[in-house]
Amino acid sequence: MVGRLVSSPRGATYYWIEKNADAQAPWIIFTHGLCANHRLFDKQLPFFRLNYHVLLWDLPMHGRSRPYHAFTYAHAAEELKQITDREHIKQAILVGHGIGGYVCQEFASRWPEMVQAFVGVSAMPFGVALYPEFDQKELKKVPQTVKRLPERMLQTGLARKRTQTLYGYQNALHMFEQMSKKEMVQAFAAAYGDRFTHKAVVQFRCPVMLAIGAMDYTGKIAEYCRIWSEKQGYPMTVIPDASHNANTDNADVFNDTVSKFLRRSLRKNKA
Template sequence: MLEKTITSPRGTVHYWIARHRDPQAICLVFTHGLTANHRMFDHQVAYFRKHYTVISWDLPLHGASRPYADFSFQHAAADLDAIFIQENIPAAVLIGQSLGGYACQQYALDFPDKVLAFIGVGTSPFGRSYYSRSDRFWVRQVEWLSRCYRHDKLVTAIAKGATHTKRGFDNMVAMLKPYDKAELCQIMGIAYASFLRENQDTAFAFPVLLTLGEYDRFGKVSQYNWAWAAKTGYPLKVIPVAGHNANVDNPVVFNAVVEDFLDRLR
């Protein structure tokens, strides 16, 4: 993977690309979740680069893409589009885990003609009807509640809450390592505030696949996914022996599910 950057007045965003030798190969873009980084998709990059051009990136405010000023999902979508332009990618399949799924949905709203398909990984839907007043209230409390934990306890709680296997836990702890407690809490507060502010109703014309870890107990993600699938008719595939970070907990099954979906796009 070749590391590259794009820069805006808000900051520098880092991404990694592996081009397939076939210039007509479909491009897959992997977007990680909250407080993680591009290493969340190592198993997918290694597997899919054989047949696709693959891009993974550190979301603004995360990993190498910090410091970053004025985070929003609309700005993240603009940054992703700058990557597309720089790499001459006309359209791609977007694969987003948790918060990364919000960034993908925002990109699809802003640049619908550049999205071939969307795959959600333990993410939640854009759409006001899915979230109760109580849901919105508790999302607003995440930052200050997180400040009540010691740093090491906070890291452990986040990693345990997001994973089901030791592989997943170790990967999440490694991704959390660069952040101190203040930054972790701030990132969570900014990201969730952005979601509450930018969330809007959507209707996508391209194919969508939802995936959910069998043991995903992260907030109400499971409930949101079943409601999302019921309302839209999007297929929902449950990944066994996996938690919120299902692609890391069980990459073999996850990759097979994604591969089957991608084969149907050809």
């Protein structure tokens, strides 16, 4: 993959691209979740590069995109827009895991004409509309809970909680180990502090699919994924033998499911 970066007064944002031999192939952009990095999608790259141009990136405050100041989902979406402008990407499929799903929703609310399809992986709806006040308050407490844990316990605990398989655990732990406890706490504080930016649910103008691991017991993610699906009419796929990082725990089923959804969606768009 070719590695590049874009810069803003807030910091540098790194990304990697691999172009398909077919210049007309669609673009697919993978956005990772909290305290992870682009390596979350190691099992997706070999599969999707066969039919798509692939773009992976490290969210601001994560991976190589550190240090970064004043993280918000709006700023993250602006960095992604700068990346797509530089690479002359007019439209793309967005795949967002966890808080990466929030970034995708922010991007889609600003530049809806650029989004061909959205796949939310263990993602929840942006905004406050679907959340009772009690849950909003509880979510805002998460960074304080994280702050109390020793560094090694935080890294290993998160890796265990988010995965079901040995590969998934090793993949997650490797990413978490690249961040110090201070950096992880800062990332949690920034991500949860900007969590309820939008008041209304983001309305997509493109096909949407939600995916959740059958054993994803992370907070109320599975519950809100189902609520989102029911309220907005988006199809939700449950990935068997998988936890929060469903795309690493059961990559074969995840890749096949997403690929079929995208083929149907892009075919309908052309029609």
